[in-house]
Amino acid sequence: MSTKRFITALGVTLGITASTFLAAPAAQAAGGGLDDVYYMTSSVGSDGAFRVEFQTSEGWQIGDALAVRVREKGTSAVVARVGGFVGGGCTDEDCGYRTFESAPAKLDKMAVYDLELVRNEGQSNEEVGASRGVLNYALNPKIDGFKSSLPSLSYDSRSGQASGRVVGEDPKTREVKPLVGAGVEVNTYSGETAKLTTDGAGQFASPFAFRGNETEASLQASLVGSESVKSKLSPPIRKQATKLNVSAPGPTVTARFGSKIAVHSTVTRTADDGTQKNLDDLLGLSVTKDGCVVAYREDCGNGVTDFRVTGDAKMTVGFSSAWFAPASSSFAVHATHMSAFEGLVGSVDKYRNITYTGKLIVKDGTVPAGTSARVHFDFSGDNGKTWTYVGSTTTTYNTPFTLKNPYSSAKPGLWRLRHGTANVGPTTSQTFQFIRRPTQITADDVTPEGVARGTTITAKGLLTHRYSTTWKPFAGQTVRIYFKPATPGGAWKQLGTAKTLANGTFSRKFTADQDGTWQMRYDDAPATHYASKGREDYVDVR
Structure with missing residues (x-):
C-alpha cells in the first residue's frame, strides 16, 4: 500500500494515514461498486483540515451520492461526513485506476477515527464499502x-x-x-x-x-x-564462541574425479553461562573450495553434507552466523583419474595446416585399454581472454596421437586443446601461437593473350611478404609456374621457375603451344613464411 502525500488548497500535508480496501468477489451494479475501491488515504493539512482521497479501477462518476462517514474508533457513532468528491483523473498510463478527492473538513478533537465509504446513504439502495479506513487526526x-x-x-x-x-x-x-x-x-x-x-x-x-x-x-x-x-x-548481537568438529573426511582425501565425498561435522557453542552446548541448527554451514566466492556452485562445493570432486583442492568447512563467531576446518583433496596432455607439440606447415602430436594420459588411475576420448580445439583472438570452440576430434587415452586442427591458422591468435568428460577429469593444454609471415602473389599475368601458336609469351608477377601491416618485396625467392591444358582431363604441370628480383618482381618467357590456364605458385617458402598462389589466367592460343 502506497503512502500518498499531496499539497491541498488548505496547506502542506503534515500527517498521512492509509487503509486498503480489498475488492470483494460479489458482482456489483452497473457503473461499478464500492468494493472496486482499492485504497483510501487521508491527509491532515497545516490548518487542521483533512481530505480523503481514494482510488478505484472503475470509471464511474460519483456525484453527490458518495460520502465518507467518520466514526469514533470501534463504535457506530458518526462524528462527521466528508463529501464533495472531485477528480476521476487517470493515475497510470493505461488509465487502469482513477483518483477522487474529497472536500476539506475539520474535527473537534485529536483522535483516531474509522473511515467508512458509503453511497446513497439512508436510501433503499445504500451501499457501504467492505472495509474501513483509518484517520489519525493529528499533525506530525x-x-x-x-x-x-x-x-x-x-x-x-x-x-x-x-x-x-x-x-x-x-x-x-x-x-x-x-x-x-x-x-x-x-x-x-x-x-x-x-x-x-x-x-x-x-x-x-x-x-x-x-x-x-x-x-x-x-x-x-x-x-x-x-x-x-x-x-x-537494531540491538547489537553478542556473538557466542563456537567450535567446529569435522569427523569425516580426514585431513587428506584421495578420491576419483566426479565422486561425491560425504562431510560430517558438528558445531558447539559457548553459552552465556560458560557451558558447552551443541548447536543443532547449522544454517550457515558450507563446504567450499579455497578461492571460490560462490559457495554453492558445483565446482566450488555444493552444500553442507557432501561435495563433488573436481580436481586437487583445499576444501574448507566453514560456519558463519550473525549470532556466533565464525569457525572453520580444512582438508586436502587429491583427485585421481585426471587427464593431462603429455609431450604435446603443435606445428603449422607452410600451407597453414595445424598439427598436434602428443598423448592424452590419465593420471593416478587407469581406464580400459582402447577407451576413446574427445579432444576439443579452441581459438582466442584476444590473447586468451575469451575462447571459441572450433571443432573436435577423437583420440585414445594413453596412446600417442597426431591431431589435425579443422581450421587453418589464417587468423593471428592463440590455440589450445581441451578435454573433459564425466568419468575422467578435465584438462586444458598450454597455448600455441603459430607465427609465419604471410606471402602473396599479385600483379600476376601471362601476356600477350589471344596469340598464335609459336608466339613467345611472358609469365610475370610480384611476390611480397607482410611485416606488421606493411607488404614488402620478397627478393631471391623461387616462384613455380604451372600450366593446365584446356583438353579433357588436362592436369596441372610445372613448366618452369623464376627468381624474384630485389623489387619482388619475377618473369619467365614461354612459347605458346596450346590453349590453357596458367598459375604462379610460391611453394618453396622457408619455415618462417607461408606459401601462396596467384590467380588462374586462361590464355587462348589460335
Missing part, C-alpha cells in the same frame, strides 16, 4: 521513545519487550499529545508481526522473540495506516 504523528527491554541480544537472550509511544500535535491547539487508540504494528526482522493499540497515554508494548538464525536482528514499529510513520531498532 510520530513514534516516540521506541526501545527494547534488552540493550543487546545473544543466542541465549533473544526474547524481550519492545515499547514506545505515539504522539502528535493537536490540529486545533498545536499541543503535543498522546495519540490514544492508534494502531501500531511491531515487526521483527524475521517477519513476526504484533498488532497493538495505544493506551490512554499513547503507549504500546509487545513481546518479541528472535529465532537465532536471522542474518540481522531488528525491530520496527509502524503506525497503522501510515507507511511514513515508523521507528526502527
Whole structure:
C-alpha cells in the first residue's frame, strides 16, 4: 500500500494515514461498486483540515451520492461526513485506476477515527464499502521513545519487550499529545508481526522473540495506516564462541574425479553461562573450495553434507552466523583419474595446416585399454581472454596421437586443446601461437593473350611478404609456374621457375603451344613464411 502525500488548497500535508480496501468477489451494479475501491488515504493539512482521497479501477462518476462517514474508533457513532468528491483523473498510463478527492473538513478533537465509504446513504439502495479506513487526526504523528527491554541480544537472550509511544500535535491547539487508540504494528526482522493499540497515554508494548538464525536482528514499529510513520531498532548481537568438529573426511582425501565425498561435522557453542552446548541448527554451514566466492556452485562445493570432486583442492568447512563467531576446518583433496596432455607439440606447415602430436594420459588411475576420448580445439583472438570452440576430434587415452586442427591458422591468435568428460577429469593444454609471415602473389599475368601458336609469351608477377601491416618485396625467392591444358582431363604441370628480383618482381618467357590456364605458385617458402598462389589466367592460343 502506497503512502500518498499531496499539497491541498488548505496547506502542506503534515500527517498521512492509509487503509486498503480489498475488492470483494460479489458482482456489483452497473457503473461499478464500492468494493472496486482499492485504497483510501487521508491527509491532515497545516490548518487542521483533512481530505480523503481514494482510488478505484472503475470509471464511474460519483456525484453527490458518495460520502465518507467518520466514526469514533470501534463504535457506530458518526462524528462527521466528508463529501464533495472531485477528480476521476487517470493515475497510470493505461488509465487502469482513477483518483477522487474529497472536500476539506475539520474535527473537534485529536483522535483516531474509522473511515467508512458509503453511497446513497439512508436510501433503499445504500451501499457501504467492505472495509474501513483509518484517520489519525493529528499533525506530525510520530513514534516516540521506541526501545527494547534488552540493550543487546545473544543466542541465549533473544526474547524481550519492545515499547514506545505515539504522539502528535493537536490540529486545533498545536499541543503535543498522546495519540490514544492508534494502531501500531511491531515487526521483527524475521517477519513476526504484533498488532497493538495505544493506551490512554499513547503507549504500546509487545513481546518479541528472535529465532537465532536471522542474518540481522531488528525491530520496527509502524503506525497503522501510515507507511511514513515508523521507528526502527537494531540491538547489537553478542556473538557466542563456537567450535567446529569435522569427523569425516580426514585431513587428506584421495578420491576419483566426479565422486561425491560425504562431510560430517558438528558445531558447539559457548553459552552465556560458560557451558558447552551443541548447536543443532547449522544454517550457515558450507563446504567450499579455497578461492571460490560462490559457495554453492558445483565446482566450488555444493552444500553442507557432501561435495563433488573436481580436481586437487583445499576444501574448507566453514560456519558463519550473525549470532556466533565464525569457525572453520580444512582438508586436502587429491583427485585421481585426471587427464593431462603429455609431450604435446603443435606445428603449422607452410600451407597453414595445424598439427598436434602428443598423448592424452590419465593420471593416478587407469581406464580400459582402447577407451576413446574427445579432444576439443579452441581459438582466442584476444590473447586468451575469451575462447571459441572450433571443432573436435577423437583420440585414445594413453596412446600417442597426431591431431589435425579443422581450421587453418589464417587468423593471428592463440590455440589450445581441451578435454573433459564425466568419468575422467578435465584438462586444458598450454597455448600455441603459430607465427609465419604471410606471402602473396599479385600483379600476376601471362601476356600477350589471344596469340598464335609459336608466339613467345611472358609469365610475370610480384611476390611480397607482410611485416606488421606493411607488404614488402620478397627478393631471391623461387616462384613455380604451372600450366593446365584446356583438353579433357588436362592436369596441372610445372613448366618452369623464376627468381624474384630485389623489387619482388619475377618473369619467365614461354612459347605458346596450346590453349590453357596458367598459375604462379610460391611453394618453396622457408619455415618462417607461408606459401601462396596467384590467380588462374586462361590464355587462348589460335
